[in-house]
Amino acid sequence: MKPFELIEHTADVGIKAWGSTLTELFENAARGMFIIITGEEYKPQGSEIEKKIEINENRDDLEGVLVSWLSELLYIFNREKIYFNNFKISSLNNNGIKAEASGINIDLYQNGLYKEIKAVTFHNLKIEEDVDGFSCTIIFDV
Amino acid sequence: MAQAWQGKLEKLDNFRWKIPQSYKPGMKVPGLIYANESLLPGIINDKASEQVANVSFLPGIVKYSLAMPDIHLGYGFPIGGVAATDPVNNGVIAPGGIGYDINCGVRLVRSDLILDDLKPRLETLVNALFNNIPSGVGSSGDIKASAKEEEDIFSKGAMWAIKKGYGVKEDLEFTEDKGSMEGADPSKVSVRAYERGKDQSGTLGSGNHFLEIQVIDEIYDGEKADIFGLFKGQITMMIHSGSRGLGYQICDDYVKSMAGCLNKYNINVPDRQLVCAPLDSGEGRAYLSAMKCAANYAWTNRQCLMHLARNVFEKVFNKSWNSLGLNLVYDVAHNIAKMEKHKVDGKERLLCVHRKGATRAFPPGHPDLPELYKKAGQPVIIPGDMGTFSYVLAGAEGSMQETFGSTCHGAGRCLSRSGAVKVCAGRNIDKELFNKSGIIVRAKTRTTLVEEAPEAYKDVSEVVNVVHGAGLSTKVARMRPLGVIKG
Numbered sequence: 001m002k003p004f005e006l007i008e009h010t011a012d013v014g015i016k017a018w019g020s021t022l023t024e025l026f027e028n029a030a031r032g033m034f035i036i037i038t039g040e041e042y043k044p045q046g047s048e049i050e051k052k053i054e055i056n057e058n059r060d061d062l063e064g065v066l067v068s069w070l071s072e073l074l075y076i077f078n079r080e081k082i083y084f085n086n087f088k089i090s091s092l093n094n095n096g097i098k099a100e101a102s103g104i105n106i107d108l109y110q111n112g113l114y115k116e117i118k119a120v121t122f123h124n125l126k127i128e129e130d131v132d133g134f135s136c137t138i139i140f141d142v
Numbered sequence: 143m144a145q146a147w148q149g150k151l152e153k154l155d156n157f158r159w160k161i162p163q164s165y166k167p168g169m170k171v172p173g174l175i176y177a178n179e180s181l182l183p184g185i186i187n188d189k190a191s192e193q194v195a196n197v198s199f200l201p202g203i204v205k206y207s208l209a210m211p212d213i214h215l216g217y218g219f220p221i222g223g224v225a226a227t228d229p230v231n232n233g234v235i236a237p238g239g240i241g242y243d244i245n246c247g248v249r250l251v252r253s254d255l256i257l258d259d260l261k262p263r264l265e266t267l268v269n270a271l272f273n274n275i276p277s278g279v280g281s282s283g284d285i286k287a288s289a290k291e292e293e294d295i296f297s298k299g300a301m302w303a304i305k306k307g308y309g310v311k312e313d314l315e316f317t318e319d320k321g322s323m324e325g326a327d328p329s330k331v332s333v334r335a336y337e338r339g340k341d342q343s344g345t346l347g348s349g350n351h352f353l354e355i356q357v358i359d360e361i362y363d364g365e366k367a368d369i370f371g372l373f374k375g376q377i378t379m380m381i382h383s384g385s386r387g388l389g390y391q392i393c394d395d396y397v398k399s400m401a402g403c404l405n406k407y408n409i410n411v412p413d414r415q416l417v418c419a420p421l422d423s424g425e426g427r428a429y430l431s432a433m434k435c436a437a438n439y440a441w442t443n444r445q446c447l448m449h450l451a452r453n454v455f456e457k458v459f460n461k462s463w464n465s466l467g468l469n470l471v472y473d474v475a476h477n478i479a480k481m482e483k484h485k486v487d488g489k490e491r492l493l494c495v496h497r498k499g500a501t502r503a504f505p506p507g508h509p510d511l512p513e514l515y516k517k518a519g520q521p522v523i524i525p526g527d528m529g530t531f532s533y534v535l536a537g538a539e540g541s542m543q544e545t546f547g548s549t550c551h552g553a554g555r556c557l558s559r560s561g562a563v564k565v566c567a568g569r570n571i572d573k574e575l576f577n578k579s580g581i582i583v584r585a586k587t588r589t590t591l592v593e594e595a596p597e598a599y600k601d602v603s604e605v606v607n608v609v610h611g612a613g614l615s616t617k618v619a620r621m622r623p624l625g626v627i628k629g
Binding site (some may be wrong): 006007008010011012013039057059061065068069071077079086115116118119120121122123124125139141142 | 188190214216217221238240241243245318334337338347348349387390393394397398400402413414415418555556557558559560561573589
């Protein structure tokens, strides 16, 4: 199973992500988002930083948790300049997520390698399940 | 998107195409797309029409879900979408109908310079602009505002910049809403949004944002051009930017927090990005007050950018900006919601007009216009792609009758960003532009250049001809780019 692929969108950028489990889907979606930012060839080098991420929403809304998860990573990336490339989700359900994400502390913009993602949208967002697992399409405002 | 839109567009005349209300159940009004035969295939190909139909689900929507000829696929609303909702008829406000870059917009600055004055110094000027105007992703600038000042920017808008000495009072006169919407409430802005907005005033940003030096190469309406202070051969400067991280975060916050409103107010929309709340509800009012903070911030940002650019002109020409005649023609918002008076079935109503990639285009005589422009109508600034033209239009009566005082906002994309990268593989866009048209382009990243290549955009002249032909706004002048800086 492919982890994710970039998809065409006239104004913005999207990914389709897959996962045999929901946890894997969420991890792959995060990977895809960071690939949008730098392109696939980018191999970050530098000291690794780890962040704990915990989101509790109590809305019984899995898509909402997915958008919050990606938005949170994006927020930390923008604020602290950490390029995340490793994700370990320890718990995930319709109300929240608990995870550890690690990445490299690097000012990508200084390296001219950066595509800005303004936001993660809810546009036509639906997490779907079939015999192989889970998938979803996420559109980012760039 | 590979598959074309499968719905049916009914041709009403050469400029108008209707999506009947019967297209899908739940539509409260028909859709209406402004286009011509040559723009139509592109519109059908990218499924933006489905988004026009989706917008017509919004409670309280009046007359039509509208789309301007620069329409293309967005999220929730199409880009180029206009929708007016009526608060007394359960009308809603939808953050997705404004977008993440709240009050993204353009301003046009004229000068007393002509091409011959500029030519010998063009490269120096473009380089100096590129070096002195903070651009690029997450860029922060020399114009700093303390936390208290940021609050001032939210509530007072561009006036903050004038008080700091970043411009003159007259600049406000020629800014939509005088650069400040009333009713902005900083307490409705989250801590995160505050944080993301900090230090980004006076920064251009990235993507399609730009600062462009241009020359007017065609005048269509001499009288209106005269009123706007424009003439053939004149050097102008266009600035395109928005509310930066602040706006993104405000939209993000409210799209999330309004999720519960759909159930609470029994609202049915086909796309979650269209979440909304009644205008007359706590949630709706809170969003509108926060949105106004971002709108005010964006006007301040463009004011600061113009100030920085004026400083650069002063250094390069060794003259004050005043004596170079660097006066603001007008500043327009193209991602915004406004409470405006419009006539519906002969009666005046106060409506919430959502403009998502659309420009206000008030006609001659409108009370909200600056005195000087009352006779000509509101200047509408339409940027094209970096290789072709930009336009100045004037608002016309047709916009009040049909589009809630709105018109197009730009060329509109026709290629996705990855599509543009494919088409332009291995090419040097900046070199090409220079060799072909003498246009000097400076960009922070090569990706931006390729994604924003002229081929990625529709023909802006076609777009402008549609709104002119439909009577929404009329052509006044056309500018050709000379130098462009991009984030």
